[in-house]
Amino acid sequence: MTKRKTVAVIGGGVSGLAAAKAFDERGHRVLGFERSHDFGGVWELSRSYPDVQTQSPKDLYRFTDLPMPEDYPEWPKGPQVHAYLHAYARKHKLGRLFRLNTNVLSMDRRTDDKPGWTLTLEAAGRTWSEDFDFVAVCTGQFSDKNIISHPGQEAFEAAGGQVLHSSDYTDSSLAQGKHVVVLGGSKSATDLVVNASRNGAKSVTLVYREPVWRVPYFVGGINFKRLLYMRAQEQQFNGWGRSGVAKAVSAAFKPLIWANFRGLETLLKLQLKLKKWDMVPDIPIEKDASCSLPIVTPGLFEGFEAGSIRPVRGTFDHYETGKVVLSTGEAIPCDLAVLAVGWKLGIPYLAKEYRDRLIEPDGQYRVYRLSVNPDLPDMGFVGFNSSFCTVLSAEMIANWLVRYADGQLAHQPTDAEMRANIDQMLHWRRKERPAAQVYGGLCSAPFHFRHFDELLADMGATRRKRTNPLAEQFSYPNADAYGTFLGSTPQYAAG
Incomplete structure (x- = not known):
């Protein structure tokens, strides 16, 4: 019989909820720790900027056993996602498992000669330690702000200017009557310039380093999920561990694959008028597709056309009173600078000797199945497998991780x-697909199906694909179907 464990779940966002549910339903004693006052992670309302919405359609951004409400739009807004996550927590009674407003200060191996980890915790001015048999780290990739500064910032702020991280732009009135300059080219950056332009900003400038491929919600009038999120499209990218036969087939179809992607690029250039805005990327889209591929914010290119948003290539060099000076030497009027420069990837509370075993000198993570490291026993990660269908990815890896922890995988590596696979994946990212190095290599996109296939095979699922081969090959991942696939895995309970 599988021994019942005491399991810590660090983080109360999408990944933390998925992990808490997976370990709890197998009979383990789960204690979850969330540093804020509420569930939701990046969707927690005090961390969300105005008008934030999902990049993925709602039927791709959901758990297998809980569809998003029918009256939600195709791309739900932040408060709707937040409400959905609360509905999931209520359905599975996850609130009883979590301690909110509780921060993890450190994580180190136990000193009582038992397997597991000791967490040092802090809440309400009190610090204490607790031992756990297993730890699921679920803080994902958007936990700690990436804070940067530029010369002249203090004087700029002393004269009345404001500098904010994008996550701190939580009130649209901040832009009213101001010259707003947003640094960054991500979805959050474009969301913010559109919001500022619609809420009374005197001027809005988007400053970005290099153009990247952006995908609108509708490509040529077709919902992009029906074009990009399918197994047939995924198989055209250069995946890992390809056999000689697979490489030969790819070579035979190379002209068709090339034509497919050039056609997509041409469509995007025409629809978005990328050449007009000097925003045509240098890298072919099939080599660049990863988790960093942003979706076009509705109203962005319309703002360019109307003159309410001005795109400028470059980066910040320094601040002066009432302006920001770019690396190109151009000075742009600025009252409010918003830095959409992302988040720091890492696990700061994990002791350095263990972080060094996890992270390579070039920042790539040594993880098997994007979840575990053989040098870090009794712990794993949920949410490191970033993708275009984040919620489903978190649920899949959470179910894999609990079985790994219990020795219940059909193929227990x-x-x-594990070491051979980790080295193979590192080689693939570095030599064969550099785009896969984004976020420290912690991205399963655009290989969702391949990643899920591996997890299901490890778990011993007797069903891994839909019965309709056309739907399986030419449709996007179906959460209901994956619920069925998970249900076909061997069931057990700890006790």
Whole structure:
């Protein structure tokens, strides 16, 4: 019989909820820790900027056993996602498992000669330690702000200017009557310039380093989920561990694959008028597709056309009173600078000796199945497998991780197998697909199906694909179907 464990779940966002549910339903004693006052992670309302919405359609951004409400739009807004996550927590009674307003200060191996980890915790001015048999780290990739500064910032702020991280732009009135300059080219950056332009900003400038491929919600009038999120499209990218036969087939179809992607690029250039805005990327889209591929914010290119948003290539060099000076030497009027420069990837509370075993000198993570490291026993990550269908990815890896922790995988990997696979994946990212190095290599996109296939095979699922081969090959991942696939895995309970 599987021994019941005491399991810590760090983080109360999408990944933390998925992990808490997975370990709890297997009979383990789960204690979750969330540093804020509420569930939701990046969707927690005090962390969300105005008008934030999902990049993925609602039927791709959901758990297998809880569809989003029918009256939600195709791309739900932040408060709707937040409400959905609360509905999931209520359905599975997850609130009883979590301690809110509780911060994890450190994580180190236990000193009582038992397997597991000791967490040092802080809440309400009190600090204490607790031992756990297993720890699921679910703080994902958007936990700690990436804070940057530029020369002249203090004087700029002393004269009345404001500098904010994008997550601190939580009130649209901040832009009213001001010259707003947003640094960054991500979805959050474009969301913010559109919001500022619609809420009374005197001027709005988007400053970005290099153009990247952006995908609108509708490509040529077709919902992009029906074009990009399918197994047939995924198989055209250069995946890992391809056999000689697979490489030969790819070579045979190379002209068709090339034509497919050039056609997509041409459509995007025409629809978005990328050449007009000097925003045509240098890298072919099939080599660049990853988790960093942003969706076009509705109203962005319309704002360019109307003159309410001005795109400028470059970056910040320094601030002067009432302006920001770019690396190109151009000075742009600025009262409010918003830095959409992302988040710091890392696990700061994990002792350095263990972080060094996890992270390579070039920032790439040594993880098997994007979840575990053989040098860090009794712990794993949920939410490191970033993708275009984040919620489903978190649920899939959470179900895999609990079975890994319990030794209940149909194929329980050996130490040697994990190390060989980790090295293979590092080589693939560095030499064969550099775009896969984004976020420290912690991204399964655009290989969702391949990633899920591996997890289901490890778990011993007797069903892994839909019965309709056309739907399986030419449709996007179906959460209901994956619920069925998970239900076909061997069931057990700890006790």
